[in-house]
Amino acid sequence: MEPIPYRRPWLSVISLLSAAAFAFAVCSAVSCSRGGRTAPMAADAAEVAGDVPDGGLGLEAAPAADGSRDEAGVAPRDGEKGIAGDLPSEEAEAMFVSMDIPAEVRARMMGVSYPEGAAVPLEDLRYLRLPYIGFDGRTRVGEMVCNKVIAEDLLSIFRSLYEARYPVRSIRLVDDFGGSDEESMAADNTSCFNYRAVSGGRKLSKHAYGLAVDVNPLENPYVRGTSVKPAAGAHFADRSRAFPHKIDSSDLCCRLFREHGFSWGGNWRSLKDYQHFEK
Ligand SMILES: [Zn+2]
Numbered sequence: 001m002e003p004i005p006y007r008r009p010w011l012s013v014i015s016l017l018s019a020a021a022f023a024f025a026v027c028s029a030v031s032c033s034r035g036g037r038t039a040p041m042a043a044d045a046a047e048v049a050g051d052v053p054d055g056g057l058g059l060e061a062a063p064a065a066d067g068s069r070d071e072a073g074v075a076p077r078d079g080e081k082g083i084a085g086d087l088p089s090e091e092a093e094a095m096f097v098s099m100d101i102p103a104e105v106r107a108r109m110m111g112v113s114y115p116e117g118a119a120v121p122l123e124d125l126r127y128l129r130l131p132y133i134g135f136d137g138r139t140r141v142g143e144m145v146c147n148k149v150i151a152e153d154l155l156s157i158f159r160s161l162y163e164a165r166y167p168v169r170s171i172r173l174v175d176d177f178g179g180s181d182e183e184s185m186a187a188d189n190t191s192c193f194n195y196r197a198v199s200g201g202r203k204l205s206k207h208a209y210g211l212a213v214d215v216n217p218l219e220n221p222y223v224r225g226t227s228v229k230p231a232a233g234a235h236f237a238d239r240s241r242a243f244p245h246k247i248d249s250s251d252l253c254c255r256l257f258r259e260h261g262f263s264w265g266g267n268w269r270s271l272k273d274y275q276h277f278e279k
Helices: 007-035 040-048 088-095 103-109 148-161 181-186 231-236 252-259
Strands: 097-098 124-135 140-149 211-213 222-224 228-231 276-278
Touching: 088 148, 103 140, 103 228, 103 252, 124 148, 148 252, 181 231, 222 276, 228 231
Parallel strands: none
Antiparallel strands: 097 124, 124 140, 211 276, 222 228
């Protein structure tokens, strides 16, 4: 075989350059799809994001495939697959955001959770993005509207819940349920602001001021005599037994809200509202 003394080194250099280019391309692709450290959430958000309000961070996902139901009989919602595992802590930290109500969110709220003539100015409300761990262990980013005076409390509380992997079913605006507290509760949705009266009364609820939060309401229903809300939560009205996602006075969620000066509806005497924390 005739040797080719001067071509071989060039071929090697060309091969090396090709390999480097290939490696770079693969690295870039992996970095984009997995959320590399340099351009992390922008890439991830673009890949799994749905509607992103102005200035907000999006993280929504592909439709849930299995259509299964869990022990409480609630089917996963389409478009809520989330992402497996935890976000790296710096990325998660950056996703806990409080801001003035963005124009897009304002449009969603008008005439739904926020009626014309509401006594609480929109300027007093804040829009929060809250990463959380779903009942399936996957990470999602929820949306919440609250009063500005508790925005920092809620960021801190939900950050602690996230770090402890405390499961929350969903965190969506009641506007996604047509402003219906009943429907939001029946879907086991955690929420705050809703311009409405107290259940069964005329007085404005603390929710109308964005000063109350309901957490995992299906497993932690409102109980007044024989009346249970949501109705599907009747199974969980008996608090003498243990079951997953039950809020009691030793529960982490309850402790965190207490530390931030909130009172818990589970301590009320005339009725019990195990999902409810207010300030
Ligand atoms: Zn409530």
